[in-house]
Amino acid sequence: MEKYKRVFLKLSGEALAGEKKTGFDEATCTKVAKQVKQLVDDGVQVGVVIGGGNFWRGRTSENIDRTKADQIGMLATIMNCIYVSEIFRSVGMKTQVLTPFTCGTMTKPFSKDRANKYFEKGMVVFFAGGTGHPYFSTDTGVVLRAVEMEADVILLAKAIDGVYDSDPKINPNAKKYDEVSMQEVLDQRLQVIDLTATIMCLENKMPLLVFGLNEENSIVNTINGSFKGTKVTV
Numbered sequence: 001m002e003k004y005k006r007v008f009l010k011l012s013g014e015a016l017a018g019e020k021k022t023g024f025d026e027a028t029c030t031k032v033a034k035q036v037k038q039l040v041d042d043g044v045q046v047g048v049v050i051g052g053g054n055f056w057r058g059r060t061s062e063n064i065d066r067t068k069a070d071q072i073g074m075l076a077t078i079m080n081c082i083y084v085s086e087i088f089r090s091v092g093m094k095t096q097v098l099t100p101f102t103c104g105t106m107t108k109p110f111s112k113d114r115a116n117k118y119f120e121k122g123m124v125v126f127f128a129g130g131t132g133h134p135y136f137s138t139d140t141g142v143v144l145r146a147v148e149m150e151a152d153v154i155l156l157a158k159a160i161d162g163v164y165d166s167d168p169k170i171n172p173n174a175k176k177y178d179e180v181s182m183q184e185v186l187d188q189r190l191q192v193i194d195l196t197a198t199i200m201c202l203e204n205k206m207p208l209l210v211f212g213l214n215e216e217n218s219i220v221n222t223i224n225g226s227f228k229g230t231k232v233t234v
Contacts, residue, residue: 004223006045006119008127008146009036009155010138013054013080015213022054024080029087032157035219036124037091044223045119047149048126049142050084052076070134077138078103081128094123100132115149139197147204154201154208155222156193161212162230163192179231182208192232201234208232 011032018025036046055076059069078099085095096118098110107128108114118125130141146154160168161176163185168174182202185192192198192210201208211218211229221227 002152004044004152006047006149006151007039007153007155007223008047008049008142008149008151009157009219010142011048011050011084011157011213012159013051013076015157015159016050016080016084017054024054024083026087029084030091032084032213032219033088033091033093035217036088037093038220039223040093040122040124045122046124047115047119047145047151048081048084048124049138049145050077050080050126050128051138052080055079067134070130070136073138074129074132077130077141078107078128081126082106085124085126088124094121095126096123097126097128099129101129103129110145112148119149136196137194139193140200143193143197143200143204143206147200147206151206154206155219156208156210157213157219158210159212159214161215161228163190163210163232165190177230179233182232182234185232192230201232205234207234 016029017023018028039046052073056073059066081097085097088095097107098115099107100110102109115125127145130136130138131144142154163177163180164174166174182198186198209222209229209231211222
């Protein structure tokens, strides 16, 4: 079994909202925190990126400029990271939130050296605010930071339990992959992550482990080998 030294965990905002679909569900966030603490206690360095979908789903109105809509999304991810980092602290971890632009004293500006310093201190580092630019999703944000920070793998915690050849909500006969290559994801437009992020993974040889966040102990199981999701290879 592969031993990971540094992993990046991508959480969707909707997953953290639980049944409510919006805002935060503290019980869900606490479950995530307790699992991540097990990884940290085992010496794994963990970076976290969170989507903003529990607050903002892209441009919802033609009256809003795309750039402004994306800026709202970036701020949503910062709110998520500040909240979840506090839940992480409540179960006994040290955390820091980094952003690609200044947010007063609420976060620290991102730099590779700074993030490495926090990782070396055993802290969980939250990479909030996406790439800092419009037209890039949090999928691209997590791949960019994972590549930049030389992570071993990205853990993609989703509402469904892996990668399927079609949408299992629509097609009851959808086939789940145990393993699939990034090239196949690209060729078949499997929508694991968006196109920009997929190409970045392919070019920089960044593998993904895709699994369902709601399954019992799924984050710990993914790292410890009893993995039930889909491995996306490079």
